[in-house]
Amino acid sequence: xxxxxxxxxxxxxxxxxxxxxxxxxxxxxxxxxxxxxxxxxxxxxxxxxxxxxxxxxxxxxxxxxxxxxxxxxxxxxxxxxxxxxxxxxxxxxxxxxxxxxxxxxxxxxxxxxxxxxxxxxxxxxxxxxxxxxxxxxxxx
Numbered sequence: 001x002x003x004x005x006x007x008x009x010x011x012x013x014x015x016x017x018x019x020x021x022x023x024x025x026x027x028x029x030x031x032x033x034x035x036x037x038x039x040x041x042x043x044x045x046x047x048x049x050x051x052x053x054x055x056x057x058x059x060x061x062x063x064x065x066x067x068x069x070x071x072x073x074x075x076x077x078x079x080x081x082x083x084x085x086x087x088x089x090x091x092x093x094x095x096x097x098x099x100x101x102x103x104x105x106x107x108x109x110x111x112x113x114x115x116x117x118x119x120x121x122x123x124x125x126x127x128x129x130x131x132x133x134x135x136x137x138x139x140x
Contacts, residue, residue, distance in 0.1 A: 018043055025055065032133055036062050042124075046131040053126045058082065060120040065090050066113040066137040071128050073106040080121035086112045088136045111136050 013019070020042050027038040036059045044052030055078070058064070066088050075082075077098045084104060085095030090113040098104055106112050 027055075027057065034062070034064060037064075044129065046127070046129045048129050050129055051126065052129050052131065053124060055122065055124050057122045058114070058116045058120055060116055060118050062120065063090055063092075063115045064113060065135055066111055067133050067135045068109050068111050069106065069127070069131060069133060071108045071131055073131075074126045075104055075106075076124045076126075077102045078122045078124055080119040081117065082121040082123060083115050083117070084112060085114075086110060089113075090115065090137065113137075 025040045025042075027040050029035070030037060030039050033039070038057040040055045042053045042055060044050050046052040046054065075098075077100050079100055081097050081099045083092070083095035083097050084106070085091055087094070088111050092115060095113070095115070
């Protein structure tokens with residue numbers, strides 16, 4: 001599940017070292033997210049036990065319906081802005097805006113939703129696997 005090219009031309013790396021360069025990231029369109037999202041796994045395998053890190057891109061005006069994760073979700077916003085709210089139904093009038101540099105944790109099994117406005121968003125998620133996404137409302 002490692003979808004990146006690792007550049008090891010510059011020096012010999014110690015075992016376990018990982019270096020990711022933005023131009024080497026290979027983005028995919030995951031089937032479990034509404035159309036428009038892109039993800040790239042940077043480290044680990046979220047389907048197995050252990051730590052993983054992935055990048056996520058949501059285009060402008062993207063909506064991810066209410067859902068939860070079986071374990072904590074730790075997110076750092078890298079570009080743009082994302083809106084996060086808690087509840088069983090997506091509500092664009094009741095969410096907090098997180099911009100580049102912001103960090104948030106959605107505790108395991110907390111029902112939440114996310115959406116973007118005109119700027120879209122790129123964020124990074126780090127967590128422990130096995131991890132997943134369970135919808136509490138129908139995908140739009």
